[in-house]
Amino acid sequence: MNLRRSLLALVTLIGALGLVLPTRTRAWTLLGGELDLSQRDFRVYNNFSDAEANDNTDADLNFPGASGAVLAIWKACVEWSSELHGDGGGDPHQPFDIGSGGANFDPSFQGQADIIGNTNANIISQIDSYGGGTLAYTELPIADGWRIRFFQDPTVWHDGPGEIIGGSEHADIQGIATHEFGHALGLGHSTVAGATMATLSSNHYIPMRSIEPDDQAGIQYLYGVKATDKPHIETYTLSGDTLTISGANFDTVGNEVWFTPAAPGGDGTPLAVSGLASSGGGTSLSVTIPNAAGPGDLLVKRAGLDHAALSNPFPFDPAREPCASPSAYGAAKTTSFGSTPILSARGYGSAVTDDLVLDVYNGTMNGWGVLFSGPAPMSLPLFGGTVHVAPPFVRETLFQFNFVGIAELPVPVDAALLGTTRYYQVWFEDPGDTFGVGLTNGLEVQFCP
Structure with a gap:
Protein backbone atom coordinates (compact mmCIF):
# COMPACT_ATOMS: atom_id res chain seq x y z
CA MET A 1 0.00 0.00 0.00
CA ASN A 2 1.25 3.49 -0.87
CA LEU A 3 2.19 5.06 2.48
CA ARG A 4 0.96 8.46 1.38
CA ARG A 5 -2.50 7.03 0.79
CA SER A 6 -2.55 5.79 4.37
CA LEU A 7 -2.51 9.34 5.71
CA LEU A 8 -6.10 10.31 6.35
CA ALA A 9 -7.97 13.55 6.57
CA LEU A 10 -5.68 16.54 6.40
CA VAL A 11 -8.00 18.83 8.27
CA THR A 12 -8.34 22.28 6.70
CA LEU A 13 -8.93 24.83 9.41
CA ILE A 14 -10.93 27.40 7.49
CA GLY A 15 -10.77 30.73 9.27
CA ALA A 16 -8.81 29.26 12.16
CA LEU A 17 -5.19 29.85 11.26
CA GLY A 18 -2.82 29.14 14.09
CA LEU A 19 -5.09 26.71 15.94
CA VAL A 20 -2.95 24.97 18.56
CA LEU A 21 -3.78 21.48 19.76
CA PRO A 22 -3.61 20.92 23.51
CA THR A 23 -0.62 19.15 24.96
CA ARG A 24 -1.20 15.48 24.35
CA THR A 25 -1.52 13.58 27.59
CA ARG A 26 -3.89 11.01 26.09
CA ALA A 27 -3.94 8.98 22.90
CA TRP A 28 -6.94 10.90 21.55
CA THR A 29 -6.66 14.61 20.80
CA LEU A 30 -9.06 17.52 20.47
CA LEU A 31 -9.50 20.16 17.78
CA GLY A 32 -10.76 22.83 20.15
CA GLY A 33 -14.53 22.81 19.72
CA GLU A 34 -17.72 20.78 19.94
CA LEU A 35 -21.17 20.67 18.35
CA ASP A 36 -24.04 22.18 20.31
CA LEU A 37 -27.64 21.10 19.76
CA SER A 38 -28.03 23.51 16.84
CA GLN A 39 -25.30 21.65 14.91
CA ARG A 40 -26.35 18.01 15.27
CA ASP A 41 -27.70 17.74 11.72
CA PHE A 42 -25.91 16.07 8.82
CA ARG A 43 -26.88 15.68 5.18
CA VAL A 44 -25.43 13.91 2.16
CA TYR A 45 -25.05 15.36 -1.32
CA ASN A 46 -24.72 12.16 -3.30
CA ASN A 47 -22.46 13.16 -6.16
CA PHE A 48 -20.21 10.11 -5.77
CA SER A 49 -19.34 9.08 -9.30
CA ASP A 50 -17.82 5.60 -8.90
CA ALA A 51 -20.23 2.80 -9.73
CA GLU A 52 -19.04 0.99 -6.60
CA ALA A 53 -20.14 3.94 -4.46
CA ASN A 54 -23.82 3.39 -5.18
CA ASP A 55 -24.31 -0.28 -5.99
CA ASN A 56 -25.70 -1.38 -2.61
CA THR A 57 -29.46 -1.32 -3.12
CA ASP A 58 -30.39 -3.83 -0.39
CA ALA A 59 -33.03 -2.46 1.96
CA ASP A 60 -31.97 -2.07 5.59
CA LEU A 61 -34.63 -1.67 8.27
CA ASN A 62 -32.24 0.28 10.48
CA PHE A 63 -31.70 2.83 7.70
CA PRO A 64 -35.08 3.05 5.95
CA GLY A 65 -35.18 4.39 2.42
CA ALA A 66 -31.40 4.73 2.04
CA SER A 67 -28.99 3.04 -0.35
CA GLY A 68 -25.50 3.44 -1.75
CA ALA A 69 -23.26 6.21 -0.46
CA VAL A 70 -26.09 7.78 1.54
CA LEU A 71 -26.60 4.54 3.45
CA ALA A 72 -22.85 4.13 4.10
CA ILE A 73 -22.50 7.70 5.41
CA TRP A 74 -25.62 7.46 7.58
CA LYS A 75 -24.15 4.35 9.22
CA ALA A 76 -20.85 6.15 9.74
CA CYS A 77 -22.35 9.12 11.53
CA VAL A 78 -24.65 7.19 13.86
CA GLU A 79 -21.74 4.97 14.90
CA TRP A 80 -20.85 7.90 17.20
CA SER A 81 -24.35 7.86 18.79
CA SER A 82 -24.95 7.43 22.49
CA GLU A 83 -26.43 3.94 22.04
CA LEU A 84 -27.27 1.35 19.40
CA HIS A 85 -29.04 2.68 16.32
CA GLY A 86 -32.22 0.59 16.28
CA ASP A 87 -30.96 -2.90 17.04
CA GLY A 88 -27.44 -1.95 15.93
CA GLY A 89 -27.64 -3.99 12.72
CA GLY A 90 -26.48 -3.08 9.25
CA ASP A 91 -22.78 -3.91 9.17
CA PRO A 92 -21.42 -7.48 8.96
CA HIS A 93 -18.06 -6.23 10.24
CA GLN A 94 -19.60 -5.10 13.57
CA PRO A 95 -22.74 -7.23 13.95
CA PHE A 96 -25.52 -5.44 15.84
CA ASP A 97 -23.07 -2.84 17.16
CA ILE A 98 -23.66 0.38 15.18
CA GLY A 99 -23.98 3.13 17.76
CA SER A 100 -21.10 2.87 20.20
CA GLY A 101 -20.26 6.34 21.53
CA GLY A 102 -21.73 6.11 25.02
CA ALA A 103 -21.66 9.92 25.29
CA ASN A 104 -24.20 12.75 25.36
CA PHE A 105 -23.86 13.07 21.60
CA ASP A 106 -26.36 12.06 18.94
CA PRO A 107 -26.53 13.19 15.30
CA SER A 108 -29.70 13.89 13.31
CA PHE A 109 -29.89 12.65 9.72
CA GLN A 110 -31.64 15.42 7.80
CA GLY A 111 -31.73 13.60 4.48
CA GLN A 112 -30.12 14.49 1.18
CA ALA A 113 -28.85 17.91 0.22
CA ASP A 114 -29.37 19.26 -3.29
CA ILE A 115 -26.14 21.31 -3.31
CA ILE A 116 -22.60 20.90 -2.02
CA GLY A 117 -23.17 23.74 0.43
CA ASN A 118 -20.72 26.05 2.14
CA THR A 119 -18.14 25.13 4.75
CA ASN A 120 -20.69 25.44 7.57
CA ALA A 121 -23.54 23.47 5.95
CA ASN A 122 -22.88 20.08 7.63
CA ILE A 123 -22.95 18.30 4.25
CA ILE A 124 -20.87 15.33 3.10
CA SER A 125 -20.04 15.04 -0.61
CA GLN A 126 -17.43 14.21 -3.23
CA ILE A 127 -15.03 16.82 -4.60
CA ASP A 128 -14.18 16.28 -8.25
CA SER A 129 -10.45 16.72 -8.04
CA TYR A 130 -7.23 14.82 -7.36
CA GLY A 131 -6.39 14.22 -3.73
CA GLY A 132 -2.98 12.65 -4.13
CA GLY A 133 -2.27 11.03 -0.78
CA THR A 134 -5.33 12.55 0.89
CA LEU A 135 -8.57 10.59 0.72
CA ALA A 136 -10.94 13.07 2.36
CA TYR A 137 -10.91 16.13 4.58
CA THR A 138 -13.08 18.00 7.05
CA GLU A 139 -13.50 21.75 6.89
CA LEU A 140 -13.77 23.48 10.25
CA PRO A 141 -14.11 25.36 12.70
CA ILE A 142 -16.63 23.26 14.53
CA ALA A 143 -18.99 25.46 16.56
CA ASP A 144 -20.72 27.01 13.53
CA GLY A 145 -20.69 23.93 11.30
CA TRP A 146 -18.44 21.82 9.10
CA ARG A 147 -18.21 20.21 5.67
CA ILE A 148 -16.67 16.87 4.63
CA ARG A 149 -15.32 16.23 1.12
CA PHE A 150 -14.16 12.95 -0.46
CA PHE A 151 -11.61 13.30 -3.27
CA GLN A 152 -12.79 11.67 -6.50
CA ASP A 153 -9.32 10.75 -7.75
CA PRO A 154 -7.35 8.56 -7.49
CA THR A 155 -9.65 6.73 -5.07
CA VAL A 156 -12.32 4.20 -6.07
CA TRP A 157 -15.03 4.58 -3.45
CA HIS A 158 -17.11 1.60 -2.23
CA ASP A 159 -20.41 1.73 -0.34
CA GLY A 160 -20.11 -1.70 1.34
CA PRO A 161 -21.21 -3.32 3.47
CA GLY A 162 -19.22 -6.41 2.46
CA GLU A 163 -15.58 -6.94 1.59
CA ILE A 164 -13.72 -4.78 -0.94
CA ILE A 165 -11.69 -6.43 -3.67
CA GLY A 166 -9.01 -4.36 -5.36
CA GLY A 167 -5.76 -2.50 -4.89
CA SER A 168 -4.87 0.24 -2.44
CA GLU A 169 -6.80 2.83 -4.45
CA HIS A 170 -10.08 1.15 -3.39
CA ALA A 171 -11.46 2.60 -0.16
CA ASP A 172 -14.52 2.23 2.06
CA ILE A 173 -16.86 5.22 2.26
CA GLN A 174 -18.27 4.18 5.62
CA GLY A 175 -14.89 3.78 7.30
CA ILE A 176 -13.52 7.08 6.03
CA ALA A 177 -16.77 8.90 6.83
CA THR A 178 -16.67 7.58 10.40
CA HIS A 179 -13.15 8.99 10.77
CA GLU A 180 -14.00 12.35 9.22
CA PHE A 181 -17.19 12.75 11.24
CA GLY A 182 -15.03 12.26 14.32
CA HIS A 183 -13.18 15.42 13.25
CA ALA A 184 -16.48 17.24 12.71
CA LEU A 185 -17.59 16.52 16.26
CA GLY A 186 -14.27 17.78 17.66
CA LEU A 187 -11.72 14.97 17.76
CA GLY A 188 -8.22 15.08 16.33
CA HIS A 189 -6.06 12.08 15.52
CA SER A 190 -5.27 9.25 17.93
CA THR A 191 -1.98 7.46 18.47
CA VAL A 192 -3.73 4.18 19.34
CA ALA A 193 -3.39 1.58 16.61
CA GLY A 194 -6.80 0.38 15.47
CA ALA A 195 -8.70 3.44 16.69
CA THR A 196 -11.05 5.04 14.17
CA MET A 197 -9.28 8.37 14.72
CA ALA A 198 -5.83 6.88 14.04
CA THR A 199 -4.16 7.85 10.76
CA LEU A 200 -3.44 4.30 9.64
CA SER A 201 -5.80 1.43 8.91
CA SER A 202 -6.03 -1.81 6.95
CA ASN A 203 -8.43 -3.72 4.70
CA HIS A 204 -9.38 -0.62 2.67
CA TYR A 205 -10.28 1.29 5.89
CA ILE A 206 -13.20 -1.00 6.74
CA PRO A 207 -12.00 -1.37 10.38
CA MET A 208 -12.50 2.37 10.87
CA ARG A 209 -16.28 1.83 10.72
CA SER A 210 -16.30 0.68 14.34
CA ILE A 211 -15.13 3.17 16.96
CA GLU A 212 -12.85 1.73 19.62
CA PRO A 213 -12.31 2.46 23.35
CA ASP A 214 -9.93 5.34 22.67
CA ASP A 215 -12.46 6.98 20.33
CA GLN A 216 -15.18 6.46 22.93
CA ALA A 217 -13.02 8.06 25.61
CA GLY A 218 -12.51 11.09 23.38
CA ILE A 219 -16.17 11.71 22.59
CA GLN A 220 -17.14 11.08 26.21
CA TYR A 221 -14.59 13.69 27.32
CA LEU A 222 -16.04 16.22 24.88
CA TYR A 223 -19.75 15.62 25.48
CA GLY A 224 -19.83 13.82 28.80
CA VAL A 225 -20.58 10.19 29.56
CA LYS A 226 -24.16 9.35 28.59
CA ALA A 227 -26.43 10.71 31.32
CA THR A 228 -28.81 8.34 33.08
CA ASP A 229 -31.67 10.81 32.56
CA LYS A 230 -31.02 11.38 28.86
CA PRO A 231 -34.18 10.97 26.72
CA ASP A 317 -40.47 4.80 8.45
CA PRO A 318 -43.86 6.56 8.25
CA ALA A 319 -45.21 3.60 6.27
CA ARG A 320 -44.55 0.85 8.82
CA GLU A 321 -43.81 0.04 12.43
CA PRO A 322 -40.46 -1.40 13.56
CA CYS A 323 -39.80 -5.08 12.91
CA ALA A 324 -38.12 -6.77 15.86
CA SER A 325 -34.95 -8.79 15.41
CA PRO A 326 -35.32 -12.55 15.83
CA SER A 327 -34.55 -13.50 19.43
CA ALA A 328 -33.31 -16.74 20.94
CA TYR A 329 -34.93 -18.28 24.01
CA GLY A 330 -34.60 -21.46 26.05
CA ALA A 331 -31.66 -23.79 26.53
CA ALA A 332 -30.28 -26.27 24.02
CA LYS A 333 -29.50 -29.89 24.81
CA THR A 334 -25.80 -30.65 25.08
CA THR A 335 -24.71 -33.09 22.37
CA SER A 336 -23.06 -36.47 22.96
CA PHE A 337 -19.79 -34.89 21.83
CA GLY A 338 -19.99 -32.07 24.36
CA SER A 339 -21.07 -29.10 22.25
CA THR A 340 -24.04 -26.76 22.66
CA PRO A 341 -26.09 -26.56 19.44
CA ILE A 342 -27.12 -23.01 18.58
CA LEU A 343 -29.99 -21.74 16.43
CA SER A 344 -29.53 -18.07 15.48
CA ALA A 345 -30.70 -15.70 12.75
CA ARG A 346 -29.45 -13.19 10.23
CA GLY A 347 -31.78 -10.63 8.73
CA TYR A 348 -35.42 -10.02 9.62
CA GLY A 349 -38.85 -11.52 9.07
CA SER A 350 -39.65 -8.47 6.97
CA ALA A 351 -41.34 -8.34 3.59
CA VAL A 352 -39.21 -5.27 2.85
CA THR A 353 -35.87 -7.04 3.19
CA ASP A 354 -36.88 -10.73 2.77
CA ASP A 355 -33.41 -11.68 3.99
CA LEU A 356 -34.10 -14.07 6.87
CA VAL A 357 -31.55 -16.88 7.24
CA LEU A 358 -31.43 -19.23 10.23
CA ASP A 359 -27.98 -20.55 11.15
CA VAL A 360 -27.42 -23.79 13.05
CA TYR A 361 -24.06 -24.37 14.72
CA ASN A 362 -22.47 -27.28 16.60
CA GLY A 363 -24.64 -29.97 15.06
CA THR A 364 -23.61 -33.48 14.04
CA MET A 365 -21.01 -33.50 11.27
CA ASN A 366 -22.76 -34.44 7.99
CA GLY A 367 -25.83 -35.42 10.02
CA TRP A 368 -29.46 -34.75 9.21
CA GLY A 369 -31.80 -32.34 10.92
CA VAL A 370 -35.28 -30.85 10.74
CA LEU A 371 -36.24 -27.22 11.23
CA PHE A 372 -39.75 -27.06 12.64
CA SER A 373 -41.98 -24.22 13.81
CA GLY A 374 -45.13 -23.55 15.79
CA PRO A 375 -47.46 -20.71 16.76
CA ALA A 376 -46.30 -20.34 20.37
CA PRO A 377 -43.40 -21.13 22.70
CA MET A 378 -43.45 -23.83 25.35
CA SER A 379 -41.05 -25.74 27.58
CA LEU A 380 -41.66 -29.49 27.42
CA PRO A 381 -38.94 -31.87 28.73
CA LEU A 382 -38.41 -34.55 26.07
CA PHE A 383 -35.60 -36.74 24.73
CA GLY A 384 -33.31 -35.59 27.53
CA GLY A 385 -33.71 -31.98 26.43
CA THR A 386 -36.50 -29.45 25.97
CA VAL A 387 -38.96 -28.86 23.15
CA HIS A 388 -39.40 -25.09 22.95
CA VAL A 389 -42.12 -24.93 20.27
CA ALA A 390 -45.81 -25.59 20.86
CA PRO A 391 -47.93 -27.58 18.38
CA PRO A 392 -49.34 -27.73 15.82
CA PHE A 393 -45.89 -28.17 14.29
CA VAL A 394 -44.86 -27.29 10.76
CA ARG A 395 -41.87 -29.14 9.32
CA GLU A 396 -40.11 -26.30 7.55
CA THR A 397 -36.93 -27.88 6.18
CA LEU A 398 -35.15 -31.22 6.09
CA PHE A 399 -31.43 -30.47 5.84
CA GLN A 400 -27.94 -31.91 6.19
CA PHE A 401 -25.17 -30.31 8.27
CA ASN A 402 -21.85 -29.72 6.56
CA PHE A 403 -18.64 -31.46 7.58
CA VAL A 404 -18.15 -29.13 10.58
CA GLY A 405 -21.75 -29.31 11.83
CA ILE A 406 -23.08 -26.04 10.42
CA ALA A 407 -26.20 -25.39 8.33
CA GLU A 408 -27.66 -22.25 6.74
CA LEU A 409 -31.44 -22.31 6.32
CA PRO A 410 -33.10 -19.48 4.33
CA VAL A 411 -36.67 -18.75 5.44
CA PRO A 412 -38.78 -17.00 2.78
CA VAL A 413 -41.09 -14.30 4.13
CA ASP A 414 -44.43 -15.65 2.94
CA ALA A 415 -47.32 -13.20 2.67
CA ALA A 416 -49.44 -15.49 4.84
CA LEU A 417 -47.00 -15.01 7.72
CA LEU A 418 -47.10 -11.21 7.79
CA GLY A 419 -48.38 -9.87 11.08
CA THR A 420 -47.69 -13.13 12.92
CA THR A 421 -44.95 -14.46 15.19
CA ARG A 422 -43.50 -17.94 14.69
CA TYR A 423 -41.28 -20.01 16.96
CA TYR A 424 -38.53 -22.22 15.54
CA GLN A 425 -36.34 -25.08 16.75
CA VAL A 426 -34.08 -27.71 15.19
CA TRP A 427 -34.21 -31.46 15.89
CA PHE A 428 -31.21 -33.41 14.59
CA GLU A 429 -29.62 -36.83 14.68
CA ASP A 430 -27.07 -37.48 17.43
CA PRO A 431 -26.13 -41.19 17.21
CA GLY A 432 -24.04 -41.06 20.38
CA ASP A 433 -26.89 -39.70 22.50
CA THR A 434 -29.03 -41.99 24.68
CA PHE A 435 -32.13 -40.94 22.72
CA GLY A 436 -30.29 -40.41 19.43
CA VAL A 437 -31.65 -36.85 19.36
CA GLY A 438 -30.20 -33.35 19.49
CA LEU A 439 -32.25 -30.20 20.19
CA THR A 440 -31.30 -26.55 19.78
CA ASN A 441 -32.61 -23.53 21.64
CA GLY A 442 -35.80 -21.87 20.41
CA LEU A 443 -35.97 -18.79 18.16
CA GLU A 444 -38.78 -16.23 18.04
CA VAL A 445 -39.36 -14.50 14.69
CA GLN A 446 -41.75 -11.61 14.09
CA PHE A 447 -42.99 -11.32 10.49
CA CYS A 448 -43.66 -7.76 9.37
CA PRO A 449 -45.16 -6.10 6.27
Missing part, protein backbone atom coordinates in the same frame (compact mmCIF):
# COMPACT_ATOMS: atom_id res chain seq x y z
CA HIS A 232 -34.41 7.51 25.18
CA ILE A 233 -36.52 6.18 22.31
CA GLU A 234 -37.32 2.47 22.59
CA THR A 235 -39.83 2.00 19.75
CA TYR A 236 -42.92 3.52 18.15
CA THR A 237 -46.39 2.63 16.89
CA LEU A 238 -48.51 4.11 14.11
CA SER A 239 -52.23 4.82 13.91
CA GLY A 240 -53.06 6.71 10.74
CA ASP A 241 -50.96 9.87 10.81
CA THR A 242 -50.46 9.67 14.59
CA LEU A 243 -47.09 8.51 15.84
CA THR A 244 -46.71 7.29 19.42
CA ILE A 245 -43.14 7.12 20.68
CA SER A 246 -42.32 4.85 23.62
CA GLY A 247 -39.22 5.43 25.69
CA ALA A 248 -38.04 7.14 28.85
CA ASN A 249 -37.03 10.47 30.36
CA PHE A 250 -39.30 12.67 28.25
CA ASP A 251 -40.26 15.98 29.86
CA THR A 252 -43.79 16.44 31.19
CA VAL A 253 -44.34 19.28 28.70
CA GLY A 254 -42.34 21.11 26.06
CA ASN A 255 -40.86 18.15 24.19
CA GLU A 256 -39.81 18.39 20.55
CA VAL A 257 -39.72 15.55 18.00
CA TRP A 258 -37.26 15.73 15.10
CA PHE A 259 -37.97 13.98 11.79
CA THR A 260 -35.99 13.46 8.59
CA PRO A 261 -37.50 15.34 5.63
CA ALA A 262 -38.60 13.26 2.64
CA ALA A 263 -37.47 15.74 -0.02
CA PRO A 264 -33.86 16.78 -0.69
CA GLY A 265 -32.84 20.32 0.11
CA GLY A 266 -33.40 22.48 3.14
CA ASP A 267 -30.70 24.02 5.28
CA GLY A 268 -30.25 21.19 7.78
CA THR A 269 -32.59 22.64 10.39
CA PRO A 270 -34.41 19.63 11.83
CA LEU A 271 -37.97 19.04 10.69
CA ALA A 272 -39.52 19.41 14.14
CA VAL A 273 -42.84 19.38 15.98
CA SER A 274 -42.67 21.30 19.27
CA GLY A 275 -44.66 21.79 22.45
CA LEU A 276 -45.49 18.15 23.07
CA ALA A 277 -46.62 16.79 26.43
CA SER A 278 -45.67 13.29 27.51
CA SER A 279 -47.73 10.69 29.35
CA GLY A 280 -47.01 7.60 31.39
CA GLY A 281 -44.50 9.36 33.61
CA GLY A 282 -42.38 10.55 30.71
CA THR A 283 -42.47 7.27 28.78
CA SER A 284 -44.81 8.13 25.89
CA LEU A 285 -45.23 10.91 23.33
CA SER A 286 -47.88 11.23 20.62
CA VAL A 287 -47.46 13.49 17.62
CA THR A 288 -49.04 14.04 14.22
CA ILE A 289 -46.52 13.12 11.55
CA PRO A 290 -45.69 16.17 9.40
CA ASN A 291 -46.55 15.80 5.71
CA ALA A 292 -42.94 16.61 4.86
CA ALA A 293 -41.53 13.76 6.96
CA GLY A 294 -40.00 10.74 5.26
CA PRO A 295 -38.00 7.66 6.16
CA GLY A 296 -35.04 8.48 8.37
CA ASP A 297 -34.51 8.98 12.09
CA LEU A 298 -36.62 10.16 15.01
CA LEU A 299 -35.13 12.11 17.91
CA VAL A 300 -36.78 13.63 20.97
CA LYS A 301 -35.44 16.86 22.43
CA ARG A 302 -36.54 17.91 25.87
CA ALA A 303 -36.28 21.48 27.20
CA GLY A 304 -32.76 22.84 27.58
CA LEU A 305 -29.60 23.21 25.54
CA ASP A 306 -27.31 20.79 27.35
CA HIS A 307 -25.84 17.88 25.38
CA ALA A 308 -27.98 15.40 27.33
CA ALA A 309 -31.25 17.04 26.22
CA LEU A 310 -31.37 15.10 22.92
CA SER A 311 -32.33 11.44 22.62
CA ASN A 312 -30.81 8.67 20.58
CA PRO A 313 -31.72 8.65 16.87
CA PHE A 314 -34.22 5.86 16.18
CA PRO A 315 -34.95 4.46 12.69
CA PHE A 316 -38.34 5.66 11.44
